[in-house]
Amino acid sequence: MKIYFAASIRGGRDDVDVYRQLIDHLNLNNQVLTEHIGDYSLSVAGQNQLDDDYICNRDMSWLAECDLVVAETSNPSLGVGYELASAERLHKPVIILHNAKRSQLSAMIAGTQYFDHIFNYSNIAEAFQILDRELPSI
Ligand SMILES: O=c1[nH]c(=O)n([C@H]2C[C@H](O)[C@@H](COP(=O)(O)O)O2)cc1CO
Numbered sequence: 001m002k003i004y005f006a007a008s009i010r011g012g013r014d015d016v017d018v019y020r021q022l023i024d025h026l027n028l029n030n031q032v033l034t035e036h037i038g039d040y041s042l043s044v045a046g047q048n049q050l051d052d053d054y055i056c057n058r059d060m061s062w063l064a065e066c067d068l069v070v071a072e073t074s075n076p077s078l079g080v081g082y083e084l085a086s087a088e089r090l091h092k093p094v095i096i097l098h099n100a101k102r103s104q105l106s107a108m109i110a111g112t113q114y115f116d117h118i119f120n121y122s123n124i125a126e127a128f129q130i131l132d133r134e135l136p137s138i
Pocket of ligand 1 (some may be wrong): 005006007008009010011012034037038045046047048055059076078079080083
């Protein structure tokens with residue numbers, strides 16, 4: 001499966017270690033299109049060697065191409081919110097992973113009926129278990 005992994009960049013990079021581990025886990029049996037999100041050297045400035053319109057067009061075409069969106073939402077991010085709304089518009093399956101110890105998920109995501117695969121987790125092993133349980137039924 002081609003997976004669009006969405007997580008914070010300019011919203012803050014505190015959870016990059018979680019993103020890297022989730023991407024590596026998903027890549028065991030799938031292809032993650034957005035590997036750069038788990039790059040430790042990518043700062044809060046984002047991919048600033050690229051134009052913002054290039055980043056946006058590239059990511060929207062990856063979103064159109066993917067079979068599944070996995071979003072890690074614990075660190076709030078405008079970009080991830082936009083990607084989730086776009087995934088709904090494109091009728092893509094979405095899995096949302098959220099660590100409630102880090103933040104409360106926006107009502108605009110938690111309250112959208114389309115997002116019916118929202119999972120709270122408290123450690124990375126639990127997140128892996130959720131993905132391993134949910135992915136086969138996508
Ligand atoms: O440099 C970037 N590259 C990139 O692919 N994105 C996309 C992928 C992420 O899932 C999402 C992060 O949005 P934000 O930067 O607003 O936190 O936007 C976002 C940026 C910077 O906004």
